[in-house]
Amino acid sequence: MEHRERNNKVRRKMLDEIADIEAFMTDRQPGELFGDRMCQKAIVMSLINIGELSKSFTEDYLASMANIPWKAIRGFRNIAAHQYGDIRFEDVYKTVKEDIPVLKETLVKRGTT
Numbered sequence: 469m470e471h472r473e474r475n476n477k478v479r480r481k482m483l484d485e486i487a488d489i490e491a492f493m494t495d496r497q498p499g500e501l502f503g504d505r506m507c508q509k510a511i512v513m514s515l516i517n518i519g520e521l522s523k524s525f526t527e528d529y530l531a532s533m534a535n536i537p538w539k540a541i542r543g544f545r546n547i548a549a550h551q552y553g554d555i556r557f558e559d560v561y562k563t564v565k566e567d568i569p570v571l572k573e574t575l576v577k578r579g580t581t
Contacts, residue, residue: 471526471528471529474524474526475525475526475529476579478521478524478525479525479575479578479579480579481517481521482518482521482522482571482575483572483575483576485514485515485517485518485521486514486518486568486571486572486575488510488514489511489514489515489564489568490568492507492510492511492514493507493511493564493565498558498561501557501560501561502557502558502561508557508560511560511564512548512552512555512560515544515545515548515560515563516545516548516549518541518545518571519541519542519544519545519546519548520545522538522541522542522545523542529578532578533574533575533578535570535574536570536571536574541571544563
């Protein structure tokens with residue numbers, strides 16, 4: 469598969485995961501997330517998928533989005549997948565509210581270039 473096509477396919481999948489996170493978080497406050505185990509697991513799974521998907525981008529494509537902390541995204545994926553009990557849901561909530569919108573905006577903009 470051509471690199472550009474592969475990068476676009478991965479980007480679309482990542483945007484689908486972000487859309488899922490947004491749907492899971494609709495009208496939820498931090499306390500609601502902390503009390504809803506099913507929602508926690510759903511969000512963390514989407515974050516794991518985002519981390520895994522990021523490994524499929526070409527290095528040039530990743531470099532074109534230097535504002536995104538790809539190493540940290542992959543690091544969270546590893547912790548979430550292998551050390552689930554160590555996850556602080558306060559950090560997950562902050563990531564979803566602050567970092568995911570930046571990632572989404574960057575991916576959307578990158579798709580138009």
